[in-house]
Amino acid sequence: xxxxxxxxxxxxxxxxxxxxxxxxxxxxxxxxxxxxxxxxxxxxxxxxxxxxxxxxxxxxxxxxxxxxxxxxxxxxxxxxxxxxxxxxxxxxxxxxxxxxxxxxxxxxxxxxxxxxxxxxxxxxxxxxxxxxxxxxxxxxxxxxxxxxxxxxxxxxxxxxxxxxxxxxxxxxxxxxxxxxxxxxxxxxxxxxxxxxxxxxxxxxxxxxxxxxxxxxxxxxxxxxxx
Ligand code: ADE
Numbered sequence: 001x002x003x004x005x006x007x008x009x010x011x012x013x014x015x016x017x018x019x020x021x022x023x024x025x026x027x028x029x030x031x032x033x034x035x036x037x038x039x040x041x042x043x044x045x046x047x048x049x050x051x052x053x054x055x056x057x058x059x060x061x062x063x064x065x066x067x068x069x070x071x072x073x074x075x076x077x078x079x080x081x082x083x084x085x086x087x088x089x090x091x092x093x094x095x096x097x098x099x100x101x102x103x104x105x106x107x108x109x110x111x112x113x114x115x116x117x118x119x120x121x122x123x124x125x126x127x128x129x130x131x132x133x134x135x136x137x138x139x140x141x142x143x144x145x146x147x148x149x150x151x152x153x154x155x156x157x158x159x160x161x162x163x164x165x166x167x168x169x170x171x172x173x174x175x176x177x178x179x180x181x182x183x184x185x186x187x188x189x190x191x192x193x194x195x196x197x198x199x200x201x202x203x204x205x206x207x208x209x210x211x212x213x214x215x216x217x218x219x220x221x222x223x224x225x226x
Contacts, residue, residue, distance in 0.1 A: 001101065001152050002031040004073040005141055006066070007108040008048055010034045012138040020156060021149060029154035032145075033073075037061075040068040049111050058112035066118055070105060078103045080124040083140035084113060085133050087126030090144055092166035094127070098144070099151030106145065108137035169218060171211045173203035 005013060013034045016022065024030040041048050042064060049059040070080065079101045088094070098104065107114060107124065119126065129140045149155050165172040176187040190202045211218050 001029070001099070001149075002033075002103045003106070003145060004033045004035055004104070005106045005108065005145070006035050006037050006069045006073075007138055007141075008037050008061075008110050009108070009136070009138055010036045012136075013142065015142060016145075021146065024149060024152070024155040027154060029152060030149055035069060035073065037065050037069045040065040040072070052112065056112075060112050061110060061114050063115045063118060066107060066114055067121070070107065070118070070122055073105055074122070075103055077101075078105050080105045080107065080122040081141075081144065082107045082109065082114065082119055082124040082126050083129065083137040083144060084109060084126045085128050085131075087128040089131070090127050090129050090147070092147075095144070095147040096151050098148040104145075104148075106137075106141045108141050110136045166218075168207075170207040171215060171218070173206040173210070 007013070016025070016032060016034075021030065021032070025032050038046050038048055041062070043062075048062050048065050050062045052058075052060050074080075079098075081098070081104055083106065105122075107118070118124065127140070127144060129143050134140060150161065161167065163172065176191060180187050180192070188202065190198050208219075
């Protein structure tokens with residue numbers, strides 16, 4: 001999959017030079033490019049912001065550099081994403097769907113955002129990562145790209161995707177590793193006995209317990225088996 005990220009702050013994407021995403025880039029399963037919007041400005045002072053028509057607080061990103069930056073990478077099969085607090089709230093299934101695309105272009109907004117006509121022209125999908133406002137689109141883009149990349153074949157093992165939070169509508173069960181006793185707390189007995197049926201039953205019950213406590217909204221419409 002190819003992903004182009006358009007930003008005024010290319011240095012913000014250093015985390016993608018580490019760990020799983022970096023390995024996927026080296027393997028060639030993720031072709032991830034960070035593109036500096038400022039390199040497209042025609043302004044001799046490299047200015048990229050402008051005042052909004054109608055007044056109001058803050059500045060918008062200038063239309064021309066963003067438009068030209070998108071045009072420089074846009075192909076027939078590209079999907080443009082604009083992370084914004086006004087978008088549909090991102091979730092597991094949206095990550096899975098985005099991972100099926102051939103080419104994604106992310107526009108990282110800054111200041112008060114971008115001119116609405118850019119969203120219309122490129123039919124951009126607006127995505128929010130939650131009901132709060134961040135200072136720019138770089139962190140949301142990173143969160144969305146990281147989450148969808150996990151579903152791109154070859155990025156992580158299939159096994160890692162099969163029993164994780166949200167994969168079956170519940171939060172993941174708690175996990176334990178060595179030592180068996182830590183700070184006086186023991187690992188649940190059932191995990192040490194090697195009875196896989198019992199372990200599966202225990203884990204499902206723990207998943208339900210955690211979901212009820214932290215995310216009761218996920219259980220709406222789900223048959224409570226216990
Ligand atoms: N930009 C600023 N805040 C955001 C949010 N909550 N989601 C996506 N993009 C944003």
